[in-house]
Amino acid sequence: MDLGFQFPSPANLLLLLCLFIIFIFSKLLLMKKKSTPGNLPPGPWKLPLIGNMHNLIGPLPPHRKLQELSATFGAVMHLQIGELSAVVVSTPSAAKQVMKTHDINSASRPHTVATEIFTYGGASISFSDYGDYWRQLRKISTLELLSNKRVSSFRSIREEACLELARGVASHVGGPAVNLTEKLFSFEYGLVSRATLGKKTEVKERLLPILREGTGLAAGFDIADVYPSVKVLQMVSGMRRRLVKLHVEADSILDEIIRDRKVDGGGTTAVKKEGEEEDDLLGVLLRMDDDGRLEIPLTTDNVKAVLVDILTAGSETSAITIDWAMSEMLRNPRILKKAQDEVRRVFDDKGYVDESKINELKYLKSIIKETLRFHPPVPILLPRKCMRKCEIDGYEIPVDTKIMVNAWAINRDPKYWEDADCFRPERFLDSLVDYKGNHFEYIPFGAGRRMCPGISFGMANVELPLAMFLYHFDWSLPDGMKHQELDMTERSGVTARRNDDLLVIPVIKRPLALPHVT
Numbered sequence: 001m002d003l004g005f006q007f008p009s010p011a012n013l014l015l016l017l018c019l020f021i022i023f024i025f026s027k028l029l030l031m032k033k034k035s036t037p038g039n040l041p042p043g044p045w046k047l048p049l050i051g052n053m054h055n056l057i058g059p060l061p062p063h064r065k066l067q068e069l070s071a072t073f074g075a076v077m078h079l080q081i082g083e084l085s086a087v088v089v090s091t092p093s094a095a096k097q098v099m100k101t102h103d104i105n106s107a108s109r110p111h112t113v114a115t116e117i118f119t120y121g122g123a124s125i126s127f128s129d130y131g132d133y134w135r136q137l138r139k140i141s142t143l144e145l146l147s148n149k150r151v152s153s154f155r156s157i158r159e160e161a162c163l164e165l166a167r168g169v170a171s172h173v174g175g176p177a178v179n180l181t182e183k184l185f186s187f188e189y190g191l192v193s194r195a196t197l198g199k200k201t202e203v204k205e206r207l208l209p210i211l212r213e214g215t216g217l218a219a220g221f222d223i224a225d226v227y228p229s230v231k232v233l234q235m236v237s238g239m240r241r242r243l244v245k246l247h248v249e250a251d252s253i254l255d256e257i258i259r260d261r262k263v264d265g266g267g268t269t270a271v272k273k274e275g276e277e278e279d280d281l282l283g284v285l286l287r288m289d290d291d292g293r294l295e296i297p298l299t300t301d302n303v304k305a306v307l308v309d310i311l312t313a314g315s316e317t318s319a320i321t322i323d324w325a326m327s328e329m330l331r332n333p334r335i336l337k338k339a340q341d342e343v344r345r346v347f348d349d350k351g352y353v354d355e356s357k358i359n360e361l362k363y364l365k366s367i368i369k370e371t372l373r374f375h376p377p378v379p380i381l382l383p384r385k386c387m388r389k390c391e392i393d394g395y396e397i398p399v400d401t402k403i404m405v406n407a408w409a410i411n412r413d414p415k416y417w418e419d420a421d422c423f424r425p426e427r428f429l430d431s432l433v434d435y436k437g438n439h440f441e442y443i444p445f446g447a448g449r450r451m452c453p454g455i456s457f458g459m460a461n462v463e464l465p466l467a468m469f470l471y472h473f474d475w476s477l478p479d480g481m482k483h484q485e486l487d488m489t490e491r492s493g494v495t496a497r498r499n500d501d502l503l504v505i506p507v508i509k510r511p512l513a514l515p516h517v518t
């Protein structure tokens with residue numbers, strides 16, 4: 001997933017502040033005092049120069065820290081982060097005002113040094129400004145790249161990749177614990193890159209470590225982002241230099257992939273023509289452009305920005321969801337057993353799991369929904385930018401304010417959720433609440449115009465591997481660890497993955513020699 005917002009570590013903060021305080025101080029002295037709006041949302045007291053940066057330091061990940069601050073200062077809270085004005089909303093009704101009432105007004109994203117570099121100057125779906133270009137990309141994603149029909153067309157790719165994953169896990173049976181987290185991240189990247197870029201593997205494999213390092217770095221803190229008017233900070237930013245280096249490497253691999261698709265000169269491509277079965281998302285994109293069907297023609301950089309977007313947004317989020325679902329089941333043996341009983345009841349007549357009867361797995365679907373409530377992979381969604389002054393809960397939101405929606409806090413609001421801090425999949429069994437952006441108390445995929453366009457693809461990539469894990473294996477924790485001892489701490493970042501990798505001991509309960517595979 002592309003970056004949105006991240007807090008500084010104390011050491012980083014102190015070092016960077018010492019280095020640049022003179023620049024900033026002189027800059028601020030020269031600046032005319034701006035008039036501050038009269039009715040800003042409440043927030044913690046702001047220090048000169050750094051504003052509220054000191055309030056954000058600490059061991060808690062951002063969504064928890066913001067929830068803690070909101071409990072004191074209000075569900076619509078203003079923070080000053082260096083030069084940046086930010087508002088955090090933490091109730092369903094405030095989220096609805098951002099993502100429904102003022103949806104168009106807040107349908108752009110704030111830019112950072114990293115988004116500029118990694119998204120080819122804001123040309124990705126996630127980070128392009130609201131306007132004709134973004135609308136076109138969004139239409140292509142909804143109707144072509146990520147439509148239900150397209151997602152179904154990847155069924156055999158998914159089944160094959162899941163079987164390989166299960167075989168990988170089975171190869172550890174009787175040996176040391178399996179690092180399931182690591183396996184899940186490689187599996188999801190492999191699956192999404194196969195669907196996006198096609199079969200050739202060695203080139204894609206060179207991309208993975210670069211994208212991983214790039215998104216990891218980009219999720220970090222760069223002082224140039226919080227003092228955008230101090231241009232010299234951009235010049236001296238070490239993060240910028242590292243990101244540019246990674247971007248150049250990724251760019252040349254993507255160029256190679258796209259070049260391989262095109263026949264020399266002439267403009268004809270090796271992309272399949274209308275009517276032929278589509279193989280991958282790159283093919284779809286190139287063909288649409290080739291056919292002259294697009295109002296705004298896509299440059300090669302535009303295509304590369306979309307590819308990076310899908311590869312990053314599409315893989316980590318699904319891996320995190322499976323990782324947390326497995327962790328919660330391992331912590332709750334009753335839930336694990338109930339889920340296994342269901343999958344085995346539905347698939348025992350076949351002797352293997354495929355997508356034919358996946359919709360019969362009602363309890364598993366509830367587990368996934370509860371996982372997305374309890375551990376939303378993108379806990380503060382992606383930030384939005386206020387384009388024109390507006391009001392939320394009666395407070396003034398000035399133009400250019402960064403708006404963050406704390407979906408994690410909302411998903412656990414006890415006013416809307418009974419036993420909000422308990423993992424209880426049963427709550428979704430007969431519930432009409434869904435994640436499609438209409439119920440603002442449950443927004444793991446966001447809502448409004450900028451909500452996630454990859455829900456169907458993401459869910460398909462989560463359901464099948466989980467069903468296979470439950471069908472074929474029994475699971476326990478290594479070194480005699482008791483289920484209640486499993487550490488559930490989250491890592492800080494734009495995405496909230498497990499802090500420690502999940503290590504597990506699998507035991508085969510249904511053989512993996514599947515009849516539909518030769």
Ligand code: HEM
Nearest residue numbers: 125126313314317318378382445446447450451452454458
């Ligand atoms: C469990 C899986 C996933 C989760 C939890 C998730 C979550 C999210 C969230 C919270 C957002 C921000 C929404 C907002 O700002 O309101 C988002 C945006 C986005 N997601 Fe996902 N996502 C998932 C899977 C995917 C997949 C599989 C893809 C594509 C292959 C994808 C592509 C995108 C894109 C392109 C955006 C940016 C949309 C825009 O700005 O217009 N996501 N996702």
